[in-house]
Amino acid sequence: MPTDIVFTGESELQHIAPGRNVMQFDNVPKRGSMGFIVFKDDRPHLLSNMHVLGWSYLPHQHVIIDKPININARPDINSMVNNELRPVAYFRSGVIDHRIDAAIALIPEQLFDLINERHDIFSIQDPLIFPPQPINIPIPVRMLGxxxxxxxxxxxxxxxxxxxxxxxxxxxxxxxxxxxxxxxxPGDSGSPVYEPESGRIVGIIIGRDQNLQYSFVIPFPTIQTAFDLP
Structure with a gap:
């Protein structure tokens, strides 16, 4: 039956989304995953790890706050979509220290239509907060890498x-x-982690252990504090 409806994959229309691949410049070997879409100064930013979004800075500096952005230049944060490099955002701030490995990048207005915050699976409005005490019963979570x-x-x-x-x-x-x-x-660094039943977020993946027994997560409240996010 003829139709005027065209079905197009998410990879074509909305490649700025949690769980999609992301890298600084064209650094495919060090690419990771997009984390949550967060807001700072009422503008959307992409969240991931500093070792993903700011890899080239790490030999010399590992704390960068409010790096000047030239919005007339091509975005330095990109994603590989159907074997083509697509722009995503401009690196803004990143920190690696004893509490965190995270970075945010400003998504420019001309790319707003390419954002999918994945409200269908989670919400950043009410993140899970855990007191610093032992976990007696494991808490089920889900990662999107x-x-x-x-x-x-x-x-x-x-x-x-x-x-x-x-x-x-x-x-x-x-x-x-x-x-x-x-x-x-490898390549899942920065991935969002959330509670599947409630959709409440936990944080973003930072890495795993050498014995492949554990994955590790930076808690979202730590990220909020570091970047003064609402």
Whole structure:
């Protein structure tokens, strides 16, 4: 039957979305995943890891706040869509320290129509907050990664610590969330993690352990504090 409705995949229409691949410039070997779409100064920003959005800065600096943005230049944060590099955002701020590995990038107005915040699966309005105490019963969560897609796991600790190796040297990050079983692969860094039943968000993936038993998450409240997000 003839029709005037054309079905087009999300990869064509809305490539700025949680769980899609993202990288600084054309750095495909170090690409990760888009995290949540967050708002700062009432403008949409992409959230991911600093080691994803700001990889080229890491040999020399690992704390950058409000980097000047030239909106007339091509965005430095991109996504690979159907083997073509597509613009996403401008790097704004990023931090790696003892509590966090995260960065935000400003999405320019001309790309607003390409944003899909994935309200169908989660909301950033009421993030889960955990007191620093043992988890007696694992809490089911779900990750959405650019490599792994949807993966189920469970929170087994909210007071974990892990040392990660960066271009500037090793950094131990504390008070992070441990998930078991391991649900992430290389390329899933920055992926959103949320509670599937309620849609409440937990944070973003930072990495995994060498034995592939655990994935680790930066809690969203830590990110809110670092970047003064509502």
């Amino acid at each position: 650019a490599v792994s897609g949807f993966k189920n796991s469970a929170i087994v600790s909210v007071t974990a610590s892990k040392t990660f190796n960066y271009p500037f040297g090793p950094q131990t990050i504390v008070s992070i969330i441990a998930l078991h079983p391991c649900c992430s692969q």
